[in-house]
Amino acid sequence: xxxxxxxxxxxxxxxxxxxxxxxxxxxxxxxxxxxxxxxxxxxxxxxxxxxxxxxxxxxxxxxxxxxxxxxxxxxxxxxxxxxxxxxxxxxxxxxxxxxxxxxxxxxxxxxxxxxxxxxxxxxxxxxxxxxxxxxxxxxxxxxxxxxxxxxxxxxxxxxxxxxxxxxxxxxxxxxxxxxxxxxxxxxxxxxxxxxxxxxxxxxxxxxxxxxxxxxxxxxxxxxxxxxxxxxxxxxxxxxxxxxxxxxxxxxxxxxxxxxxxxxxxxxxxxxxxxxxxxxxxxxxxxxxxxxxxxxxxxxxxxxxxxxxxxxxxxxxxxxxxxxxxxxxxxxxxxxxxxxxxxxxxxxx
Numbered sequence: 001x002x003x004x005x006x007x008x009x010x011x012x013x014x015x016x017x018x019x020x021x022x023x024x025x026x027x028x029x030x031x032x033x034x035x036x037x038x039x040x041x042x043x044x045x046x047x048x049x050x051x052x053x054x055x056x057x058x059x060x061x062x063x064x065x066x067x068x069x070x071x072x073x074x075x076x077x078x079x080x081x082x083x084x085x086x087x088x089x090x091x092x093x094x095x096x097x098x099x100x101x102x103x104x105x106x107x108x109x110x111x112x113x114x115x116x117x118x119x120x121x122x123x124x125x126x127x128x129x130x131x132x133x134x135x136x137x138x139x140x141x142x143x144x145x146x147x148x149x150x151x152x153x154x155x156x157x158x159x160x161x162x163x164x165x166x167x168x169x170x171x172x173x174x175x176x177x178x179x180x181x182x183x184x185x186x187x188x189x190x191x192x193x194x195x196x197x198x199x200x201x202x203x204x205x206x207x208x209x210x211x212x213x214x215x216x217x218x219x220x221x222x223x224x225x226x227x228x229x230x231x232x233x234x235x236x237x238x239x240x241x242x243x244x245x246x247x248x249x250x251x252x253x254x255x256x257x258x259x260x261x262x263x264x265x266x267x268x269x270x271x272x273x274x275x276x277x278x279x280x281x282x283x284x285x286x287x288x289x290x291x292x293x294x295x296x297x298x299x300x301x302x303x304x305x306x307x308x309x310x311x312x313x314x315x316x317x318x319x320x321x322x323x324x325x326x327x328x329x330x331x332x333x334x335x336x337x338x339x340x341x342x343x344x345x346x347x348x
Contacts, residue, residue, distance in 0.1 A: 004062055008050050015069045018136050019044045022072050029088050038075040038148055045069050067099060067120045070141035075151045079191035085145050086117055094124035096140070116146040116154065149187040153180055213262035217253060219246045225261040226285045233273035238284035249286055255304035256297050267296040275319045295320045298329050310334040
């Protein structure tokens with residue numbers, strides 16, 4: 001048994017616990033602070049790797065010198081999120097500033113290369129007092145924070161891909177770094193666009209709150225208008241699990257001549273909120289906006305669109321159509337399975 005093997009056997013199970021604990025803490029912090037991210041992952045170095053590094057680096061005090069037995073990687077979407085995530089890490093853990101670094105800052109102005117932010121931390125005095133974290137105090141761990149494109153570059157040219165590592169012919173190496181520069185420009189560009197979208201959302205929120213509805217409908221203005229309308233009318237919107245078909249909803253609105261928030265507001269029946277409350281009816285943004293379109297002009301909606309969705313059995317259209325119109329409308333749409341046996345003519 002080597003000199004440090006007993007120490008590794010003792011500390012290794014603790015670091016496995018530490019890895020899982022830190023991943024959970026970071027994921028919870030990101031969710032609480034509404035910071036979107038691609039992944040939070042972690043690994044604990046295996047015993048052989050630890051002993052090899054101790055020998056290779058000639059460490060005399062590995063308990064202090066080995067700071068990456070537990071490694072955590074956070075992959076964010078935008079550069080602007082790196083600062084937010086870094087602030088969370090600084091506030092959540094005890095950060096060893098002297099051994100933490102920003103790889104970006106190591107590059108000179110004429111260099112392009114591996115970029116990410118690295119933190120060396122421990123769980124800090126507040127958390128180490130928690131019973132479930134007993135035995136994890138004073139254990140160092142590393143956190144890397146990267147954007148998606150930084151991560152792609154690191155995986156290609158730094159971490160794993162043997163083709164892109166080592167000394168390459170000058171022309172190939174130059175091409176490699178030129179493309180890395182393109183990734184860096186794209187990274188900054190996407191971050192800038194993200195910030196512009198955030199500013200646009202804030203402006204739309206302010207305009208909507210002031211009653212300014214002269215807003216062309218897009219994914220931001222439609223969502224903000226509907227959320228504001230429901231808040232004003234003291235109704236709850238159901239959850240949305242995917243925004244992928246928001247373009248389809250806007251296209252349906254446009255197809256019946258609704259292009260601005262003010263035009264959408266004008267077609268909402270005056271008693272719509274009252275009927276929803278009386279019938280305890282609730283849907284999400286897609287359901288309610290389609291209600292408004294159908295009540296406004298369901299024939300035009302059908303004429304101008306290929307309808308791929310079905311109507312739910314829980315609906316409120318009888319409150320807005322007379323009996324004859326209701327039969328004509330109901331027989332023109334597909335309904336969910338529970339409504340298939342309903343005889344619209346017999347119930348006119």
